[in-house]
Amino acid sequence: MRAALLPILLAATASNASAQTKPDISLDTLKTVTQTLSSDAYEGRAPATPAEDKTVAYLIERFKAAGLKPANNGSWVQDVPLVEILATDVSPMTIAGGKAPVTLAYRQDMVIATYRVVPKIEVKDSPVVFVGYGINAPERGWNDYAGVDVKGKTVVILINDPDWQMPGKDGLFEGRAMTYYGRWTYKYEEAARQGAAAAIIVHDTEPAAYGWGVVQSSWTGPQLELDEKGDHLNESAAIGWVQLAKAQEIFAGAGKDFTALAAAAKQKGFKAVPLGVTASVSFANTIRRQASKNVIGILPGTTAPDDVVMYSAHWDHLGRCDAVNGDDICNGALDNASGTAALIALAEAHQKAGAAKRSLVFLAVTAEESGLLGSKYYAEHPVFPLARTVGGVNMDGVNIIGRTKDFVVVGAGKSELEDMIVPHVKAQGRVLVNEPTPERGYYFRSDHFSFAKLGVPMFYGESGEDLVEGGTAAGHAAAEDYVTNRYHKPQDEYADSWKWDGAIEDLTLFYGLGRELADGDRWPNWYKTAEFRAIRDASRAKLK
Incomplete structure (x- = not known):
């Protein structure tokens, strides 16, 4: 979305009823899954290691408990051939x-x-x-x-x-x-x-x-x-x-x-x-050659089950890494045990709300840290045709520093999903702001990009830095502290002091956007100036 349009769009009336939906997002799920996956017992969740077997088994267990069905022709997994x-x-x-x-x-x-x-x-x-x-x-x-x-x-x-x-x-x-x-x-x-x-x-x-x-x-x-x-x-x-x-x-x-x-x-x-x-x-x-695994669950749709709305998050991290102060496990608590926990919490919330018209698919991908390999493989070998994938939401880390007054669309200016999120943000009394650090290229650094390159709009957004308690100065300091001291280091560990209310507020947005897509008949496209528009148009044209 172009920055100049933000004030106009935010002034629009939040008329869509789904923007007011209050999903049942479990705080216990967010905490438990994050803490479990980022514990030393999972050794940093490196793909193609024994830690992967433990991680995949746990994800399948949680997907089952959330009420999902195995999505890959009766299997919970998609093999991703890797070479180490x-x-x-x-x-x-x-x-x-x-x-x-x-x-x-x-x-x-x-x-x-x-x-x-x-x-x-x-x-x-x-x-x-x-x-x-x-x-x-x-x-x-x-x-x-x-x-x-x-x-x-x-x-x-x-x-x-x-x-x-x-x-x-x-x-x-x-x-x-x-x-x-x-x-x-x-x-x-x-x-x-x-x-x-x-x-x-x-x-x-x-x-x-x-x-x-x-x-x-x-x-x-x-x-x-x-x-x-x-x-x-x-x-x-x-x-x-x-x-x-x-x-x-x-x-x-x-x-x-x-x-x-x-x-x-x-x-x-x-x-x-x-x-x-x-x-x-x-x-x-x-x-060493070994297949890793994407984990895929589905809530089948009622009247348009072949149309798919996707939620994605990567389950992997760096595993054993260079030691800092004697600790050689890069636990990846925020990145991305928290996003994987969010994937499961959203699956639970959608299941509790009942089946939507379209199918909702929950995809936990491998090898994001190695160059988006799991999502790249899925996008090139999709279980569900990309032409019938409506769009969706990718999550790579959640807000654990508290509620914010603002919300950021990462890589703004690309797809109509950005317009659709506006009433959901407005319903929370928050404002859309531009990325504080666009030079870091976050749009190209997570799994939605694998889908974008092949034409599927996937939304990627996060809390801004204007904390309800502490303002922008405190929010910016917390963000920089993470990048400097914890990102891709053994210090990215779970802490009881994390504040989850901001995460739940963001996940409410993601739930609302996904539910609107799943219960509607809209096919959001890329803006005409986006580099992925022609790919999407050609893909969709084959179905008409």
């Missing part, structure tokens, strides 16, 4: 050919991995090229790879978009709001398309939206990828991150000014710069 790659014997990365050699230590200075399913990776004496933000966007007249051949070379890439420091959304890449071009996933995808042997992103905390500790915990240990034909040999041999200070050292050794080149990379027409140095790194891979 564990880098071992990782050499330091060495940069040669400059004023002095530069050595980057694994974990401390850089992290390195591969998508390729091969026993050994070796990048030797690969010429290093700085490609700015690593973007090739012809529709925006931008190509950081223009005029340079990077086949077999190592590309160094800046994180985020060129205009991420620009206030508002008027820049070529939507200003402060990150586009998909700013995501690390896109940068590796484009580097592979260009034939790069290695792709290394420079870590900078503000544009990345998280500190080095998050990169370190996420990019070391076993890495997961979908197990597909071809073993991902079309990908770059090595992908990774480098600390900002080390990147500056590499550039200085090559006789280049990192700060000046980074500034130049923000300007249209930037040309990639060969640094005149080479990179070398090697590591072995321990490979």
